[in-house]
Amino acid sequence: MNAASFPFETPMIRPHRLGLINKFGRQTMQQNLRTEVFDVPVERLIQRYGSPLFVTSEQRLRDNIRNLISSFRRYYPEVIHGWSYKTNYNPAVCNILHQEGSWAEVVSAHEYERARSLGVPGSRILFNGPAKQAGILQRAIEEGAHLHVDHGDELRLIESLAAAAGKVVALTLRLNLATGYSEPWSRFGFNLESGQAREAAHFIAQSPHLQLTGLHCHIGTYILEPRAYAVQVEKMCAFMDAMEEETKCHIQSLDIGGGLPSCNALQGVYLPPEQSVPDLDRYASLIGETLMRCTAQRLERGRARPCLILESGRAVVDDAQQLITSVLGCKRLADGRRGVVMDAGVNLLFTAYWYNHAVHLGRPVPGPEEDTALLGPLCMNIDVLRQSISLPPVQPG
Template identity: 35%
Template sequence: MKILAYRQQAKEALRYWLRQRIARRYPAQHLPPAQWHLAWEEKQGTEQAPRLMLQGHALHALAERYGTPLHVVNAAQLQANLAGFQQAPLCRVYYSYKTNPIPGLLAYLHQHGAGAEVISEYELWLARQLGVPPERIIFNGPAKSDRALRWAIEHSIQAIHANHLEELQRIAALAQTLGKRARVGLRVTHGGWQGQFGLSLAQGEAAAALAWALKHPHLEVVSLHCHRGFLIRTLEDLDGHLAPLLAFCAESHAQHGWLPTLLDIGGSLAIPSVEEHDAATTRRLWTFYIPPSAPNPALTLSPAAYSQAAQSKVAAFYQSRGWPLPEIALEPGRALTGNAQMLLTRVLELRHAQPAIHAVLDAGISIARSAREQFHQLFPLQAHSRPTQLYRLVGPICHPGDTLYPAWNLPQLALGETLAIMDSGAYFTSDASSFAFPQPGVLAVLPDGEICWWRQTETYQDMVAADSLPLPPETLSW
C-alpha cells in the first residue's frame, strides 16, 4: 500500500512539473462577453459583485428565479444571424430542424422568414403544426417513411431530396400511385459524407440518377443538393464546396439541357466561437489539465459574408453562361442558432484535489455533451474578485465520462454559484437525454426584453408520463 502511494506521489509530482512548463507555453485565450452582446452590470456602489447582463436581465437572477440547468435564448442574436443569411437576395433559408427542434424557436425563425429543412416524419409533422407553407419545406434524410413522402408529394413541398437511385425509385412509385408529379432533387456528394448520403459525383452515380429521373413521368427534378459535412469556415472552404456542384450543373446542362431551379448548398457553416478540440488540445486538457484556448471568431465567415459569397459565386457562374439564376437554398443549423443560446448551470459540490478542484455541476454530458468535445466559452454569472483557481468541471451523473471541462480557470467558486456555458443552441437540446436528471427548460429573452418559456423544464412526473406505474402515484411533498 505504501509503495503504491509513493509511486503515485512521484508520478503526480512529475506531472505537476510538466504541467507548469506546458501551461506557460499555452496560456488560455478567452472570449469577452461582448462576443455575445453580453455586458457586466455597471457598479452600483454596492458590495455585490457585478452580474452578467442580457437585454437588461441579470442572468444570475434568471438562474435563481427559474432554476438550473436552464437554456436561455437570446432572440436578438437569433434574428441578427437570420438576417445575415437573408442579406443575399438569391438565398433563402431553410433551418435545419434537427439542430434545435424547440417549437418556440422554430416558430420565431419562421416568423422572420426562415423555412424548414426536415429529416423525419416527426419533423415534417412539426413543420405542419407550425404552419410552415409546403413551398418552404425541404425534406432530407435517409429514412423517409411512405406516409411522410405521400404527404410531401400531395402537397408539393419545395423539394424532396433523394439520396440514391433506390430512394428515387420509391418516390417515383409513390407519386405514380397518387397520380402526381413529385418535386424532387438529387442529393450528391463530392468527398464529404458518403455511404447512405447522396450520389457520388466522381463515380457518375449522380449523372446516371439524373438521366433516369429526367425520363420519369412522375418526377419533376427541380433541385441539386449537397451538404459538405466538414465545417465551412473560410471562402476557400465554400469555393471548394461549390465548384463541383457548379461543374455538375454545366455537365447536366450540356447533356440534358437541365439546370436546377433550386441549388441547395446545405449547411456546415461553423459557429465562430466554437471549435472541436484537436488531438493535441485534448491531450493537454486531459493529461495535463491545460485549459483550451478560444478560436479566433474573425476566422469564420459571418452569415452575411457566407450568403453573399455563395450568391456571387453562383450568380457569376450562371450569368457568364446566360442561364436564368436559381434560388440558392441554405440549410444553416449551428451557424444560425448555436451562439444564440446559453446553458445556465450551478455548482452542486466542490471537492478539493490536485491539481484542480472538482466542481460538480447540475449540467453534464446528458444535456451538454458538446461542451466536452468542443471549445465552449464559460462565464461565471457574477464577477467576483477572488483569486483564480484551476477547476475540473464535471456533471452530476455517476460516471467518470461525465466531465465537461477537464480544466478551466475561474475565480474561486462557492457552492450554489452559477455559470453560463455559451453556444448551447446547436445539438444540446436535440441530443439531450433524461439520464437520472430532468431536462432543462428553454427560456427566451426577446429583443424587447420580454421573457417567455419556449419549453418548460421537465418534471419528475413528465419523466414517467408514458409509464405504467404499478402503484398509484402518491402526491409527494417534493
C-alpha cells in the same frame, strides 16, 4: 473544529494561477464574470425559472438571420434560408425564424410534423435526411414538400409512391463531392466524382413520375475556408449544366447546405473564433460572386439563374442562446484536477463534445484559479462539459 470531520486528501503539488502578469509586474485576475444574460440578471432568472436554464434572445436571433440573408442577397439576387430543425426545434425559436422568412429544413418524421404543426406549408419544407420512411414520404408528396433524395433505394421508393398517387414528384438530388479544403461528407447523397450522381439524374429523367428540379450538397460543418464553398458551387454548377444538357431537366435551385462557423471555439483549433472565423461577408461574397459567374451563360440561353438555398443553423443561433447551470458539488479527481459537478450535462449541451464553450461565472469567486473539469449530473463517464478549464474555487450554489 474537529479535524476528523474532514476526509483525508493525498498531498499533491498543484499550480495556483492568480492571473496574468501585466507590464507593471502586477497580477490581474482573469475571472470571466457575467452577472447578466442578455441584459437580464442571472439571479432573477434562476429565482423565477430554476436551474439549469436555456435563455434565448429573440432580438439577437432576428438580427442574426436578417444579417445572414441580407449579406448573401448583396451578392446574389434570389436567396432562401431553410432553418435547420436539427440544430434547434424549440417551437419559439422556429417560429421567430419563420416570421423572418426562413423555410423549414427537416430530416425526420418528427421534425416534419413539428414544422407542419407550426403552420409551415409543405411548399416551404425542405425534407432532407437518409432515413425517410414510406408513411411520411407519402404525406410529404401529398403536401408538396421539397424532397431531397439521399440514396438509390429511397429514389425507387419515392418513384413507387409517386406512381401509386398518379403524380409527378419534383426532386432535389443530394450530392457529395471533394472540395480539396475539407474532408468529404461521402456518407450522404450520391457521389459526384464516381458517376453515381449522373446515374441517379438519368434514372430520374427516364421515370414518368419523377422530375429533377434541384441539387443539394453539404460539404461539412464549421468550414473555416470560404474557398471550399467556391469550389462546391463551381462543381454543382458544372453538374447542373451537364445534366440539363443530357437529360433536358430544368434545375431551379442549388442548396449548398450549412456549415458556416459559429462564435463557439472548436476543439483542436488553436486560435479563438474571433481570430479564426472569417467574416460572414467573406463567405457571402465568394459564394455569390462564384454563383453569378458560373450561371451567367444561363441568361443567354433563356434560363433563369437557380435559387440559392442556405441551411445555416449554428451560425444563426449559437450566440443567441446561453445556458445557465449551477454547481452541485466539488471533488478532487485522481489526476489532481478539481472536479465540479453541475446540474447540466451533455444531455442538454451535447455540442460540448466538439466545442470548448465559453464559461462565465455568475458571481465573483475569490481564490486562486486551478485546472478544473466541469462534470454533468448523468451517471455516465462521458458526461463532461469541459475537460480542462482554469477556474477559481467555485462552491455549490
